[in-house]
Amino acid sequence: MGDNKIVIYSPGRANLIGEHTDYNDGFVLPFAIKRYIKIEIEPSKRFKVFSQQLKKGIEFDTPTKTNSWADYVIGMIVKLQEHGYRVEPFTMHVDSDLPMGAGLSSSAALEVGAGYAISQMMGYEINREELAKIAHECEVEFVGVRCGIMDQYTVALSKEDHALFIDTMTREYKYVPLRLDDTKLYLINSGVKHELGSSEYNKRRHECELSLQAMGKSSFREVTLEDVEKIQDPVLKKRALHVVTENARVLKTLTALEDDNLVLVGKYLYESHYSLKDNYEVSCEEIDFLIEKLREYSNVLGARIVGAGFGGSIIVLAKGNFESIFEKVAASYRVKFGISPTLLNVETSNGVHRVL
Incomplete structure (x- = not known):
């Protein structure tokens, strides 16, 4: 990785309460946690995405579905382009201290993180809510998991020492202080x-x-x-x-x-x-x-x-x-x-x- 390298931390999330309500127009109360997917990105001639955990990567010129973990990144390229954002080839290294399969939403962390990293590399700002919505589209329409919006919203919008109260029907949210003391x-x-x-x-x-x-x-x-x-x-x-x-x-x-x-x-x-x-x-x-x-x-x-x-x-x-x-x-x-x-x-x- 050269001098143009950008490094992003994208957090996992835990949900205090409100389980299986997010796809039912319900209320949820999640928060982001200090466990991250670390994404390093820099411009390159072709698209290259490499996972430190799996010790393997993929190279391509045109983003197409692979039915592998890389689809969370590839789907973001496709969805960003559909929304009118320009995406040029990059090399991306993905590392993580988020335990997989522990219900901490590593998929949303990768989607939102990849989208944010691309926007930083390309030099445009994406509103955080829009970033969360694009990442949600990626998961539902590209990866094919019919999830609610909770995970993507939490990864994109969370604030330290707060939970995020989300009304998944209106997509309105507010920050709720978590004063836990002892x-x-x-x-x-x-x-x-x-x-x-x-x-x-x-x-x-x-x-x-x-x-x-x-x-x-x-x-x-x-x-x-x-x-x-x-x-x-x-x-x-x-x-x-x-x-x-x-x-x-x-x-x-x-x-x-x-x-x-x-x-x-x-x-x-x-x-x-x-x-x-x-x-x-x-x-x-x-x-x-x-x-x-x-x-x-x-x-x-x-x-x-x-x-x-x-x-x-x-x-x-x-x-x-x-x-x-x-x-x-x-x-x-x-x-x-x-x-x-x-x-x-x-x-x-x-x-x-x-x-x-």
Whole structure:
């Protein structure tokens, strides 16, 4: 890499609460974390994209789909061009300390980071909201994952020491101070990722659409608990129940944060988990085991599964020395499942930014 090299840090994200609501016109409360995809970019004769993790790269003249990790970058080239932005060939090196498959949204970090890096290299400014929307188009239309906008918005727009409250229907957002004092947020990576993940994710989306049809509604924002009660199909009823109660929990969490009532925030995290387990059915035996073990300690204010589900990570809100609690929980988890979970101390971060 030469003197023209630009270096970008694009953060992962954790979601405090509001799970599986972002594609249902719901509310979410995520924040960016100090774990990054590092992108180095400089002009070159051909497009070259190299991954430090995978120790492999790809070269091309014309951006076309490859059905590989590189599509998150290639899709951004295509989408930026569609939006009228000029993109000239570059060499890009991608490195990361974001654990893959832990539900920390490495894909959105790569999309937003690549788009931001290209704009910096080409010397034009893209409004952050527009950058997030282009990255979302890349994921949905180019990569082919029908996700909501939460991840891209969080990576592009986050502010340190704040969560980002997003109304995914109107796409309005506001910054919510996270005053945690002696309380900290952690992520526990369960070390399991069940293959069900992606197929079940699309299935849940479809079930939510069917439950709306059953209630004669076009959006969950029009749905009350009384409407949910009228659904005949027990599975569809449970899916709708999760979305409606989870939206309410996000709003209650917002109020609790404004009142600095972290005990209440913790309570809502547990409630969210049990709804994801029983109503949305996206948890798994390993995650449930961890949650039940964590509940035995009064220092742990709350915890829940995060991300698409079927493994991945748990977010934990805890006081005092959580590391020693984690060691005990991890020991019993290893005995039962033969897997070592890992602990990530979570610090909030700014959104995508240039460091060089």
